Amino acid sequence: MDDLFSSAFIHTANRTRPNAMIKEELKGLIADKSARIGVIGLGYVGLPLIVEFSLKGYNAIGFEVDETKTSEINAGRSYIVDVTDENVRTCVDNGKLTATTDFSQLNDCDVIIICVPTPLRKTKDPDMSYILTAGTEIQNYMRRGQLIILESTTYPGTTDEVLQPMFEEKGFKLDEDFLLAFSPERVDPGNPQYQTHNIPKVVGGVGEASTEVAAYLYGQIVGQVHPVSSARVAEAAKLWENTFRAINIGMANEMAKLCNALGIDTWEVVRAAATKPFGFMPFFPGPGIGGHCIPLDPHYLSWKARQHGFDSQFISLAEHxxxxxxxxxxxxxxxxxxxxxxxxxxxKILILGVAYKKDIDDMRESPALSIIDLLRADGADVVYHDPFVPEVTFDHAYTIGDGEPLYNKELTDELIADSDCVIICTEHSIVDYGRVCSLANLVVDTRNALSPEVRGGCAARVVRL
Ligand SMILES: NC(=O)c1ccc[n+]([C@@H]2O[C@H](COP(=O)([O-])OP(=O)(O)OC[C@H]3O[C@@H](n4cnc5c(N)ncnc54)[C@H](O)[C@@H]3O)[C@@H](O)[C@H]2O)c1
Structure with missing residues (x-):
């Protein structure tokens, strides 16, 4: 690690001539793998990304505000389900990956990629504070010759309206002194089929040189790069993708209610419709939507649309x-x-699965939290089992129940048999649903987790969404 940074300063001083041909210079550094890659924010998005660059031979520096995360990485351990300890250890041992809370090292980076959170405020307006903080850190330490890329999901215009002026305030000129692009992240946590390297990457620069170099960079780690004409197009494309998902899940949820009202099996209907080889893509109902993306991203789009006097009704309806x-x-x-x-x-109600989707530990915006809260507000005695989630806490500002934390319960025969109702909120693969059904009194299955065979031999009464 010391080698990496003692040589870095000499290297940096030699290569940064004012107004040099920044595009060619950066492409050269990327091509011979001497470009140093900085990633700000090492969460679900930033950690897989930085590991991918390190595995490809780039020296990469991760910038984090959370010291426990930097310590874990520097000790060669991963805390993200899709990133193996082995890969982190290999990168760290090879001197290709280091994590720090010292943002002055941003000055050593040739490329800086921002992967910080973009939550919503209580008013459901975009919370840009993380992007602004990351932008300010870059502003403090930037030098000529850097490519800066925003990956955090955000409304169209963020890269050129918010970040570009911050960097120009330093007296730097776009395309001459720095390059700036947006490239949305599409990682799907817990999906082993699609990971960073085989998910096509959309790239839009604030200017042609920025697009070209950013596309060239991502071409080193992903199989397919799709350049677009501006950062705004790339920002809008990401929001379109996730809004499409939110709206279609909303429709699936409405169809589930409709099918229930008509006494028809929702899941059989959607599987039958999905046999059409064109013009139909199945989406499935569930207990609600969760995660850091689908429940939030459409709000970024509708917020920006409102600034321009446009009311996006599909988004509002799906949200509802x-x-x-x-x-x-x-x-x-x-x-x-x-x-x-x-x-x-x-x-006594037992919730099976509280993470927002199967086989991962992410609790953000999980609908299980609302279900627990609503049931506790009605006086139920709620416990949960989720092998991925040891503890669940509640934000008192949003709870109507008692808001007390809950802890994972072991899934014993007694726990299942003593429950008046078992609710399957998340269908983790590890759970033996046959055993649950053989012991439970009543099961409410919100995920179609129970196969027809399990349901056929089931002692419990089963209610499905
Ligand atoms: N999680 C997903 O599946 C996913 C998929 C696509 C896009 N995104 C988008 O990517 C962005 C990041 O999401 P995530 O899921 O990785 O979030 P995350 O919360 O898992 O990770 C963000 C990390 O940034 C760190 N951080 C916060 N402020 C910082 C700062 N000023 N400097 C350095 N580090 C800072 C946090 O400590 C955290 O470790 C969001 O905009 C999100 O919408 C997420």
Whole structure:
């Protein structure tokens, strides 16, 4: 690591001539792998990305505000499900990867990629504070000759309206002194089929030189790069993708309610429709949407649209349908308990799976949190089992129940048998659903986790979404 940075300063001083042909210079550094890559924010997006560059032979520096994450990485350990310890260790041992909380080292980087969170404020407006903080750190330490790329999902215009002026304030000129681009991240945590290297990368620069160099950079680590004419197009493309998903999931959720009202099996309907080889893509209902992307990203788009006097109605409708799915699940549970002559109040309810999707540990925006909260507000005694999530905490500003933290319970026979109702919120593969059904009294399956065979031999009464 010392070698990496003692040589870095000499290297940097030699190569940064004012107004040099920044494009050719950076492409040369990228081509011979001497470009140093800095990644700001080492979470679900930043860590896989930096490891990919390091494995390809680039010296990479990760910048984090969370010291526990930098310590883990420097010790050769991963905390992200899609990144193996082995890969992190290899990169660290080879001197290709280091993590730091010292942002002055941004000055040593030829490329800086921003992967910080883009949450929503309580008002559901974009919270740009993380991008602004990262931009300020870059502003503090930037030098001529750097390529800066934003990967955080955000509204069209962020790269050229927010970041570009910050860097120009330093007296630097775009395309002469620095390059700036947006390239959306499409990583799908927990999806072993598609990972950073085989997900096509859309790249849009604020100017042609920026597009060209950023596309050239990503070409080193991904199989297919799709350059577009501007950062705004790339920003909008990402939001279109995730809005498409939010709206189609919203439709699937509405169809599930409709099919339930008609007494038709939702899952059989969608599988039948999906046999059409063109013009139909199946989306599946569930207890609501979660994660850092699908519930949030459409708001970035509708917020920006509102600034231009445009009201995006599909987005609002999907938001309403998806965000009220936890209430619908609670209605199903209430009705099912009622058939057993039981009230929610005082019932023992076991939630299976609290992460927002299967086989990962991410709890952000998980609909299970709302379901637990609604049930506790109605007086239920709720526990959960999720092998990926040891503890669940609640934000008191948003709870109507008691908001007390919950801890993972071991999935014992007694726990299942003693529950008045088991709700499958997340269908983790590791759970033996046959055993659950053989012991439970009542199962509400919001994910179609129970196969027809399991349902056929099931002792419990099963209610499906
Ligand atoms: N998680 C996904 O599946 C996914 C997929 C595509 C795009 N995105 C987008 O990528 C961005 C990052 O998401 P994520 O899931 O990786 O978030 P994350 O919370 O997992 O990681 C962000 C990291 O940034 C760190 N951080 C915050 N402020 C910082 C700062 N000023 N300097 C350095 N580090 C800082 C945090 O400590 C955290 O480790 C978001 O805009 C998100 O919408 C996420």
């Amino acid at each position: 349908v998806n965000s009220t799915m936890p209430n619908y699940v609670v209605e199903l549970v209430t009705a099912a308990l009622n058939e057993d002559r039981k009230a929610v109040n005082g019932s």
